Amino acid sequence: xxxxxxSEQTVYKNRWFDVNLADVELPDGRHLDHFVIRLRPVAAAxxxxxxxxxxxxxxxxxxxxSWGWELPAGVVEDGEDIxxxxxxxxxxxxxxxxxxxxxxxxxxxxxxxxxxxxxxxWADGATYTGHPEDDFESSRRAWVPLKQVPDMIARGExxxxxxxxxxxxxxxxxxx
Numbered sequence: 001x002x003x004x005x006x007s008e009q010t011v012y013k014n015r016w017f018d019v020n021l022a023d024v025e026l027p028d029g030r031h032l033d034h035f036v037i038r039l040r041p042v043a044a045a046x047x048x049x050x051x052x053x054x055x056x057x058x059x060x061x062x063x064x065x066s067w068g069w070e071l072p073a074g075v076v077e078d079g080e081d082i083x084x085x086x087x088x089x090x091x092x093x094x095x096x097x098x099x100x101x102x103x104x105x106x107x108x109x110x111x112x113x114x115x116x117x118x119x120x121x122w123a124d125g126a127t128y129t130g131h132p133e134d135d136f137e138s139s140r141r142a143w144v145p146l147k148q149v150p151d152m153i154a155r156g157e158x159x160x161x162x163x164x165x166x167x168x169x170x171x172x173x174x175x176x
Contacts, residue, residue: 001027003024005022005023008020008021008036017039017040019035019038021036022035036113037113039116040075041076041082042073042074042118043074043085044073044086044089044118044119045072045086045090045120046090046098047124048174049143052145052147052175054144054145054149055072055094055126055141055142056070056141056143056144057071057141058140058141058142059138060139066159068156068157069144069157071120072089072090072092073089074088074092083101083121086121087101091129091132091133094138095128095130095131095133096127098121098122098126101121101122101123102123102124103120104122104166105120106120107161120166146170149170
């Protein structure tokens, strides 16, 4: 059963997102108003070192008032290559420049409300370039053993679903 988006009207807009009101036709011909949040793509990156530890950020999210481990991430600027954005965000937020990036996955974390696409990358290794430029993004940065990822997720220490999915896939790829 496919819903059809007949039209959208922007009700709010800023540099990060648009909030639109869509006229949606259901398969039985009925119409409903549905809000849609149109977002810029997000790029995230991490690295795995020779000890199979993954670089993570410990940060607070004021919206949910929660703490958790995350990958460095941010919006892709207009005209910017997605992988380049992921590398830029990793260095700005962690102080580590990733080696060559490998695409890990692209997810749509809330596709019933937004068109957000989060592109996750990883690198074999990284080079420390100094204290992070965007040190306000996290309270600390740490190399965490990949083997601990499932238990961390089970304890709620990785609350963002996109980050949890990416870390589980990365653990599977690296450790089997």
